[in-house]
Amino acid sequence: xxxxxxxxAPLTPxxxxxxxxxxxxxxxxxxxxGPGRWGGKHGYLIMKDARSPQGGGIQMGPGTLYGSLERMxxxxxxxxxxxxxxxxxxxxxxxxxGQSVLAAELSRLxxxxxxxxxxxxxxxxxxx
Amino acid sequence: xxxxxxxxxxxxxxxxxxxxxxxxxPQPFREAYxxxxxxxxxxxxxDGSLSRRALIPLVLRDLxxxxxxxxxxxxxxxxxxxxxxxxxxxxxxxxTVLALxxxxxxxxVLRLGAxxxxxxxxxxxxxxxxxxxxxxxxxxxxxxxxARSLTPFVIAYxxxxxxxxxxxxxxxxxxxxxxxxxxxxxxxxxDRLSWQPILGTTSNKDEKSALNGGMAPRGHGVRIAAVxxxxxxxxxxxxxxxxxxxNMREVENREHLVxxxxxxxxxxxxxxxxxxxxxFGWYTRPGPAQAH
Numbered sequence: 001x002x003x004x005x006x007x008x009a010p011l012t013p014x015x016x017x018x019x020x021x022x023x024x025x026x027x028x029x030x031x032x033x034g035p036g037r038w039g040g041k042h043g044y045l046i047m048k049d050a051r052s053p054q055g056g057g058i059q060m061g062p063g064t065l066y067g068s069l070e071r072m073x074x075x076x077x078x079x080x081x082x083x084x085x086x087x088x089x090x091x092x093x094x095x096x097x098g099q100s101v102l103a104a105e106l107s108r109l110x111x112x113x114x115x116x117x118x119x120x121x122x123x124x125x126x127x128x
Numbered sequence: 129x130x131x132x133x134x135x136x137x138x139x140x141x142x143x144x145x146x147x148x149x150x151x152x153x154p155q156p157f158r159e160a161y162x163x164x165x166x167x168x169x170x171x172x173x174x175d176g177s178l179s180r181r182a183l184i185p186l187v188l189r190d191l192x193x194x195x196x197x198x199x200x201x202x203x204x205x206x207x208x209x210x211x212x213x214x215x216x217x218x219x220x221x222x223x224t225v226l227a228l229x230x231x232x233x234x235x236x237v238l239r240l241g242a243x244x245x246x247x248x249x250x251x252x253x254x255x256x257x258x259x260x261x262x263x264x265x266x267x268x269x270x271x272x273x274x275a276r277s278l279t280p281f282v283i284a285y286x287x288x289x290x291x292x293x294x295x296x297x298x299x300x301x302x303x304x305x306x307x308x309x310x311x312x313x314x315x316x317x318x319d320r321l322s323w324q325p326i327l328g329t330t331s332n333k334d335e336k337s338a339l340n341g342g343m344a345p346r347g348h349g350v351r352i353a354a355v356x357x358x359x360x361x362x363x364x365x366x367x368x369x370x371x372x373x374x375n376m377r378e379v380e381n382r383e384h385l386v387x388x389x390x391x392x393x394x395x396x397x398x399x400x401x402x403x404x405x406x407x408f409g410w411y412t413r414p415g416p417a418q419a420h
Contacts, residue, residue: 043164044171051178061154061190062168066161067198088167 011105014068015077017050017058022078024049025123040081040093043069047117063067132231139173140198142172142184149191153201153351156415206413207406216405220398227394234386239353242379243320245280246355246372253282253370257359261366263293270295274303274325275350280374287309287366296373305356305371313356313369322376323354 011019033086041049047065060068069092072078079097082091094102113126116122146169165347173181190228207213256266263284272281274296281296283303289310303325313319352373357365 043168044175047168047172048175048177059186061187061194062165062172063190063194065168066165067157067194067201068187070157070161071201088163090161090164 010108011101012068013056013058014050014064015072016102016105017056017060017099018046018065018068018072018092019054019077019094019105020047021049022092023053023099023102026094040091042084042089042091046092073097087111139170142173142180143170144307146187152195154276156413157198157202160415201415207409209409212405212409216401219404221399223394223397223401227303227390227397230393231390235383236286236381238382238386239322240355242374242376243355246353246374247320249280249282249372250355250357250370252358252360253284253372257284257367258361260362267293267295272296274298274352274373274375276375278375278378280372283371283373285371289369292368301400305329305354309356309367313358314366316331318355320353320355323352323373324349325352343413349382353379381396 022041025045043062043065046064047060050058050060069078073080075097076095078092079095080090081093084091096119111112134307143166150158150165153162153165171179172178172187178186222351253266257263267282267284267376270279271280272279272295274281281294283294284292285304286292288347289304289307291304294302305323305325309319309321309323334349353376354371354373356369356371358369361367
């Protein structure tokens with residue numbers, strides 16, 4: 001997938017949640033995101049982020065997580081940034097393509113939310 | 129207090145159960161992600177942000193859906209590769225051409241071979257008629273029911289296509305080919321054809337012509353391997369026609385058998401190609417992205 005190209009179809013909830021979690025980790029640089037020498041996040045942290053309301057509220061198990069990561073690596077959206085010493089934890093980070101795809105998906109969702117708001121389907125910002 | 133120990137034991141049992149479930153994933157996926165899957169489950173148990181009552185159903189649902197997904201994904205990655213499908217299609221195409229040849233060539237050989245006695249009989253009778261022997265004398269007396277007998281027969285016709293002497297009978301009458309056949313032989317000297325004097329249907333033009341020849345239709349067809357030659361008298365005038373024929377029942381049975389054998393060969397070749405594609409696809413399947 002070339003850099004800057006929007007995804008052909010909306011991302012699946014799992015893929016979107018993974019991209020969002022990894023992007024959040026890179027943005028905040030939180031020490032909780034994994035060992036500093038690699039950057040990125042390991043599997044359970046991504047699952048936990050996805051479960052939170054800010055991460056999309058996606059209930060994802062280990063099988064779905066690693067299956068999605070496998071396909072995302074093939075598509076060049078994420079890459080492995082390291083493995084723990086005991087090789088049980090793998091750490092992942094976004095690629096440039098992954099960042100572009102996430103940006104395109106967020107832009108698509110933002111446009112949809114704006115449209116819904118203009119139709120009065122959800123409250124205007126600043127009200128309530 | 130034994131509570132922390134009980135919790136640890138319980139966690140250990142759950143991790144062991146999950147490790148057993150992980151074995152159900154396809155081998156490449158399991159080899160690449162097995163330890164990570166188990167670690168993520170262990171982390172979830174240790175973290176406690178999700179109660180076990182919520183975590184266990186979530187993991188069970190995840191196992192059911194992701195096992196199905198990963199197995200389907202493995203099958204797709206293994207067998208839906210364009211090169212593999214292209215090779216299989218090319219081989220299937222070759223097998224189809226080969227099976228068609230196996231069906232067509234022997235059938236043609238059988239059909240052409242079915243004319244051999246008639247050619248000799250027609251040649252002999254034409255030679256006699258061209259020497260001026262009368263048809264009634266040249267045609268050896270016989271009464272062959274062409275619907276039942278496999279014996280070759282000859283019929284002599286005059287220049288208008290009316291029978292003048294015959295060894296053959298069909299429903300008590302001498303069969304007459306369609307007039308178009310005589311026209312063709314008049315121009316080309318000889319014709320070799322499959323002739324159906326007893327009709328299963330009456331939609332065909334030739335069949336209607338045969339009906340005009342006085343033959344009643346039946347529910348089944350009798351097909352004759354016929355050789356028709358023109359008789360040329362010494363003065364150059366036409367001496368009529370000679371038809372030598374033979375019931376094709378046995379030849380058609382053999383053709384049917386050849387068709388069945390060709391169809392069986394085709395199915396066997398396709399099955400072999402499918403099996404070979406599955407085996408080759410399996411041993412050349414791509415590994416997980418992790419392996420690259």
